[in-house]
Amino acid sequence: MPRRRITQTDVAAMAGVSQATVSFVLNGNTPAGVRIGEETRQRVLDAIRITGYTANPLAQRLAGGLTQILGVFTYEATFPRAGRDFYGPFLVGIEHAAERLGVDLLLFTSAPATGGRRQLTRDGWQRLGVADGCLLLGQHEDRGELQHLLDTNYPFVFIGKRGSDGGRLPYVGADYVGATTRQVHRLTALGHRHIGYIGVRGTDQPTLDRVEGYRTALKAQGLTPSFVEADDVAAAAAEILARSLTAVVVAPENHPEELADELERRGARVPVDVSVLLLGQPHHPRRGGRRWSGFSVPREEMGVRALYLLSRLVADDGGRRDREARRAHAVPGTELHQLLNCPDVEGATAVPPPSGTDRPARVP
Amino acid sequence: MPRRRITQTDVAAMAGVSQATVSFVLNGNTPAGVRIGEETRQRVLDAIRITGYTANPLAQRLAGGLTQILGVFTYEATFPRAGRDFYGPFLVGIEHAAERLGVDLLLFTSAPATGGRRQLTRDGWQRLGVADGCLLLGQHEDRGELQHLLDTNYPFVFIGKRGSDGGRLPYVGADYVGATTRQVHRLTALGHRHIGYIGVRGTDQPTLDRVEGYRTALKAQGLTPSFVEADDVAAAAAEILARSLTAVVVAPENHPEELADELERRGARVPVDVSVLLLGQPHHPRRGGRRWSGFSVPREEMGVRALYLLSRLVADDGGRRDREARRAHAVPGTELHQLLNCPDVEGATAVPPPSGTDRPARVP
DNA sequence: GCTCGCTAATAATGCGTATTACCGGATTGA
DNA sequence: TCAATCCGGTAATACGCATTATTAGCGAGC
Known part of the structure; x- marks a missing residue:
């Protein structure tokens, strides 16, 4: 019952040629010394059309070809x-x-x-x-x-930037450094001078890049970095208020939602008192949750x-x-x-700092 | 540079046996007439362990095996x-x-x-x-x-029930008939007597099954079906009100969100005036949208x-x-x-009918 | 007459595995 | 002693395709 599939040999038989000829016609290849007459070529092509032959990817691969x-x-x-x-x-x-x-x-x-x-x-x-x-x-x-x-x-390609020994590993990554830099600039343009970075500084590439972007941008503005490496959101929120930060950048894996909740619980409104820029998309978007400002990764x-x-x-x-x-x-x-490039997300969590703390850099 | 992978022949050479022997040892097969001594078997197994040999799925398949x-x-x-x-x-x-x-x-x-x-x-x-x-x-x-x-x-299996000629097609589907029947019973248990079915009656299997479940349940309760096959939500809403339906069941593809909006625009509150049961999960859950009552498909x-x-x-x-x-x-x-089975979803869009129209079937 | 050179193919082989057919030596049975 | 049986394997082949080596035919040139 399970009728065999059509093979090159079948096609060859129908066209009255050898299997090899069929292979040559199919590949268009005539590797040095082999010639196929136009008439024969047509006969083979006809046979292929009639039988509906298609190459078996496995056999192709086994014979040194590609499986697609x-x-x-x-x-x-x-x-x-x-x-x-x-x-x-x-x-x-x-x-x-x-x-x-x-x-x-x-x-x-x-x-x-x-x-x-x-x-x-x-x-x-x-x-x-x-x-x-x-x-x-x-x-x-x-x-x-x-x-x-x-x-x-x-042949292989990584998705996500590869830092260590990156020179030899092909990859397609997201520009976390540049995007983070831009976020800090958004904040300074709004007038912020005390901008913190929330989150433990892990060794994964995205984190390294975010930190680098943050560093670079602050240095360019002549500001001093302020890393808040608290383990839990409560501690982080306390630290933000203790340092009088008017804005923070935070990676999605560092629980921005909970952090904002905690800040408000302590009387600091987001974003009125503290602006928050998200360095990527939120992990678990809440129903009716905040519309985060920040950037998005073009996954x-x-x-x-x-x-x-x-x-x-x-x-x-x-x-x-x-x-x-x-x-x-x-x-x-x-x-x-x-x-x-990671495009900016407008969002609603970034506003100028409350007056009396920082001042807008330029008043329009 | 691209070093060849280990083959059975390599293993065979190391164990001092033939390729066939390796194949037999690997498959545990000794097809009638072939015997492998325990000692040789161990030598082969050792060679496999040392070389880290693994079968090439392509070659296996080509030789009539399985690719996994x-x-x-x-x-x-x-x-x-x-x-x-x-x-x-x-x-x-x-x-x-x-x-x-x-x-x-x-x-x-x-x-x-x-x-x-x-x-x-x-x-x-x-x-x-x-x-x-x-x-x-x-x-x-x-x-x-x-x-x-x-x-x-x-060998193949369909996901989704196959009705036509289903006898020969293996499938794993969802029990839309039973689930829809249950939804109608939920409504009648709440006291509804005028229950409509919203949506054009397509010929796809889920729709056929939903309609069948609706029919069956209504008949079992001695009620008359009421199909609202309007093209747009406005017409559907108008029809619902014109027929004084106190509850409707609606498939996710028939725009339940828009329908509810339209009903409320016309002064009928959902679910106070009209209960709505969703026959499946919503397609595009809105942020802060309704928590639909109905059932979910165990995809x-x-x-x-x-x-x-x-x-x-x-x-x-x-x-x-x-x-x-x-x-x-x-x-x-x-x-x-x-x-x-499609488990029921409690939700918040199913309540008893407004008093004065229908009466609860049983008052506790 | 014989080789050279060219055309138009075919035969043969390899890829890595499963499987069938076969074989050579040792032990047993008569 | 000779055949039958059993043990322990190997050689060969197929799977479907790509590719290399080889062949057959034919006209031209020496």
Whole structure:
């Protein structure tokens, strides 16, 4: 009952040629010494049309070709059962790009999860091989794994800026430094002089970048940084008031909602007494919650760009010929390291400081 | 530079045996006539451990095995750029199940989209072959495509009940009939006697089921159905008031939010004057919008069950031996047709009818 | 007559695995 | 002693495709 699928051999039989001829016609390739007459070519093409033949991606790959499948590996669950949907927006972009590229997406959901984090173990390496290349999303990174990726020359692209040894790791990231800098400038333009940074200074790249942006912007304005590294919101709020800060910037993972609540509980209105700029989108938008001012991370666009970049890396790698002519002229949008702009979000949590504390820098 | 991956031949060389022996040891299979000594077996296993060998899924599949990849085909974009995220909840469940099954997911994003709908054309058939089986999500269905699926004996499972010719199509659906029936009973229990059904009666399965549930429940109560098939909310609202309905049931795609607004604009308060039960989750939950009463579709659970079912179909199909002993005792949770319960949502849009119109059926 | 050079293909091989067919030596049965 | 049986494996092949090496035919030039 399960009738075999049409193969090149079937097509060949129908056209009265050899399987190899069919392969040549399909690929348009006539590698040095092989010629196919126009008449035969047409016969083959007709046979293909009639039988509705399509290549078997697996066999192609096994024979050294490409599957037209691109992989997506997430270090955490791609679609979390609980908690915020972090990867969703990326996938929207990734899928869109995949559609345009005519490529299927392979989600590596089988990777063994150790302690909630997926590992790219040896078991996983073989599975990667099904795809022509792979997108890596998530903060976690394992030196050994990355080295192996580089060693085997397997095409991959990180989503999210890679700082350490970033030179060799292709990525598409968000410009947290620039965006954070701009947020501080928004505040100083409103007249703020005492601007704090809320949150523990972790070692993940986004945090490092936010801190750098904050530092840079304050220095440019001749102001002194004020880091509030409290463990809980209550302590943070107390510290903000103790230091008489009129504005703070805070990353989404540092509980801005709760912080604002805590501030108001202590009599400081947001934003009238304290402006709050959010360095990214809120994690758990509340129903009827605040409309945060700050910036947004272009996740969808990152997904698109990352897949395009990956696609190009695959193409470069797949076409083993003429390696030199490659980066003769860099194709725009396919640089190995891309930092996308994070557009400002107007919102409603940034206003001039209360009079009597700071003064607007310039009165219109 | 791109060092070859470890193959069975490499392992064989290290263990001093033939490639075939390695294959036998790996599969535990000793197909009638082949015997492997315990000592050799251990040597092979050691070699596997040392080299970190893992099977290449492509080669396995090509040789008639399984890839441990399951496909997901959506007739519309899986992750829509705009509009509601319909498939998301399903994917949460699907991914979770995939993780447990140790299986990767292949998203068929490359299928050519004609007029916004993906087609499963001949071009797609070959690509399907990469996966051991496939999940189909979306309302659209093409007779020819389905017939082909059945003919080729390719394992697949629909998400969403399949009515027409449903007998042969495996699916995991939601019990819209039962859930809708229950909603009407909720209303009658509150004392409503004039209950309308809002929305054009489409031919898609969920709508058919909702209408059936509505009909059944009303008949059981000795009440007469009242279908409001207006094109726009204004007309619908007018009709509701003209017919003096005290409660309506409405599917999420029929703009319940706008309908409620329109009713209140005309002086009828929701739910005081008109109770509204939502037959499913709202499509575009508003910030600070109503907390709808009604039921919810267990999409996540549907995803889980569907993938489990698919996995079983694949296993049945893959183990070509002893076909008969198969459904000797049906494994629970793997019936070919599954209808999942849609739990009630309490909400705040269902109250007893205003006194003077209807009376509570029973006063406590 | 024989080689050279060109056209138009085909035969053969490899990719990594599963599987079938076969084989060589040792032990047993008569 | 010779065949039958059993043990422990190997060789060969197929899967569907890409690619390299090779072949057959034919007209021209020496």
